[in-house]
Amino acid sequence: MDKNQELKERREASKLGGGEARIERQHSQGKLTARERVTTLLDEGSFNEIGQFVEHRSTSFGLEKNKIPGDGVVTGYGRVHGRLIYVFSQDFTVLGGSLSETHAAKICRVMDLAMKNGAPIIGLNDSGGARIQEGVVSLAGYADIFYRNTRASGVIPQLSVIMGPCAGGAVYSPALTDFTIMVEDTSYMFVTGPNVVKTVTHEVVTSEELGGAKTHAEKSGVNHFTAGNDIEALKQVRDLVTFMPQNANELAPSPSLFEFKASKLENIKSILPDNNQLPYDIRKVIECTIDDNSFREVHADFAKNIVVGFARIEGRSIGVVANQPASMAGVLDIDSSRKAARFVRFCDAFNIPLLVFEDVPGFLPGTDQEWRGIITNGAKLLYAFAEATVPRITVITRKAYGGAFDVMNSKSIGSDLNFAWPTAEIAVMGAKGAAEIIFKKEIKGAEDQEAMWKQKEAEYAEMFANPYRAAERGIVDDVILPEETRAKVIDGFKMLENKAETLPKKKHGNIPL
Ligand code: HXC
Numbered sequence: 001m002d003k004n005q006e007l008k009e010r011r012e013a014s015k016l017g018g019g020e021a022r023i024e025r026q027h028s029q030g031k032l033t034a035r036e037r038v039t040t041l042l043d044e045g046s047f048n049e050i051g052q053f054v055e056h057r058s059t060s061f062g063l064e065k066n067k068i069p070g071d072g073v074v075t076g077y078g079r080v081h082g083r084l085i086y087v088f089s090q091d092f093t094v095l096g097g098s099l100s101e102t103h104a105a106k107i108c109r110v111m112d113l114a115m116k117n118g119a120p121i122i123g124l125n126d127s128g129g130a131r132i133q134e135g136v137v138s139l140a141g142y143a144d145i146f147y148r149n150t151r152a153s154g155v156i157p158q159l160s161v162i163m164g165p166c167a168g169g170a171v172y173s174p175a176l177t178d179f180t181i182m183v184e185d186t187s188y189m190f191v192t193g194p195n196v197v198k199t200v201t202h203e204v205v206t207s208e209e210l211g212g213a214k215t216h217a218e219k220s221g222v223n224h225f226t227a228g229n230d231i232e233a234l235k236q237v238r239d240l241v242t243f244m245p246q247n248a249n250e251l252a253p254s255p256s257l258f259e260f261k262a263s264k265l266e267n268i269k270s271i272l273p274d275n276n277q278l279p280y281d282i283r284k285v286i287e288c289t290i291d292d293n294s295f296r297e298v299h300a301d302f303a304k305n306i307v308v309g310f311a312r313i314e315g316r317s318i319g320v321v322a323n324q325p326a327s328m329a330g331v332l333d334i335d336s337s338r339k340a341a342r343f344v345r346f347c348d349a350f351n352i353p354l355l356v357f358e359d360v361p362g363f364l365p366g367t368d369q370e371w372r373g374i375i376t377n378g379a380k381l382l383y384a385f386a387e388a389t390v391p392r393i394t395v396i397t398r399k400a401y402g403g404a405f406d407v408m409n410s411k412s413i414g415s416d417l418n419f420a421w422p423t424a425e426i427a428v429m430g431a432k433g434a435a436e437i438i439f440k441k442e443i444k445g446a447e448d449q450e451a452m453w454k455q456k457e458a459e460y461a462e463m464f465a466n467p468y469r470a471a472e473r474g475i476v477d478d479v480i481l482p483e484e485t486r487a488k489v490i491d492g493f494k495m496l497e498n499k500a501e502t503l504p505k506k507k508h509g510n511i512p513l
Contacts, residue, residue, distance in 0.1 A: 018093030042078035096128030104141025118247035126164030182213035303335035319347035391496035420467035427464035
């Protein structure tokens, strides 16, 4: 046979993966094939495949008769919006996308290249887990990947898209990466599936309930972004990486074109309700400060009492962390502290400045929180902010009470600029609670106790339910009008553009995990 013809035929055979019937099955489940996913993710015509002819070496259980070039994973590199990206895409049509020794080696190869060349790696996961016929070499293959995920953490962005089953140890690679995107209805993640769960705990649960996109978006927080289908998920990845630099030594791209509706400067004035006990949606404040349509909320369905996400301000990528008074009054609890801490650390690792909006009544009290470790978990957020060396700005819109004031990027833990709106209340606690404690004896002896309570509460509120005590002490740098927020933030980040701060020399810190 003509040698060039042979190459062409080999290529075609590899492209067919597990064959027409299995491709058909993949499509009938609403899923794209591994290759279709790669081409959807990358700029047109930019994919270069590596290892197309790699085959497994197993001879157990008749596998020597079942060799498919590529061995169940498509690997290589290409471009997203012109920027270099490494990718692996598991092919469920080949032995269920299961991970063999060689399949793992192919993934490791692109991870190594991504590290050496400083570019993100995107994993498209669709796999039945360790290739059962191969035994321990497959398990070792997973460990090779986990090792690289960990070494790459904080060096290059790593994104995992879950586009099918993801069971067993397979879930730990995505968990080690920076962000997970799950496809609704066709993907799930769990350490052990419903059958094992039933045997061990006698619980009866469906795959979807146990580890579907919704479950992990709302209950566990394992899933950062949910997509309706494969195409949507891949579009989300293309969009998300524009907010990130290629690696920890670079800055995220900064498009010079941006839009900002002037009407938002008017709208921001009336977001806060007159009554300081009423909720409002902090996302409106965020929207009125950042470039139009630039907010990409992360973990939108998990720990809704804090809002985190990427945004742009005059085109520049920033990370936003904001207490959400519309959910549990914006209180800090275990999940919201964990959620925000992880996001802060991503932004800090990848030179993305942080903008914090603060309206927090404190930490959530009670046995449930205490027994599950609000102390350690709250400390995660404190640690993450205190450790961050990127430019950091805080805007206190309303409440900044107690320990939560300290935690939410206060000046004392290294924030660069702190602003407060005239509606800010910066105190150890709310006026009612404070009056009940410090004036208890005085009031007990009074004739009209009710009137006395009110008076003392008003006195405390008069003293602290404003931003001026903090401003007098320089604990906030300026008191600003809501409509001045965008300009102050823009100028602040420009002023901080060349900020250079390094941590004390150490092997690594010991974040309270
Ligand atoms: C080898 C596998 C496989 C695996 C699936 N296949 N999983 N082959 N090793 N792990 C094969 C099937 O034999 C089948 O081959 C094809 O892939 C499609 O699988 P189906 O079962 O027909 O598909 P479906 O009904 O959609 O079910 C998908 C599935 C199921 C839920 C993923 O296949 C399944 O439960 N697989 C096993 C999952 C698992 O327990 N993996 C090990 C986890 S332990 P044919 O030839 O019929 O098309 C693990 C340890 C890692 O991963 C530890 C690291 C620390």
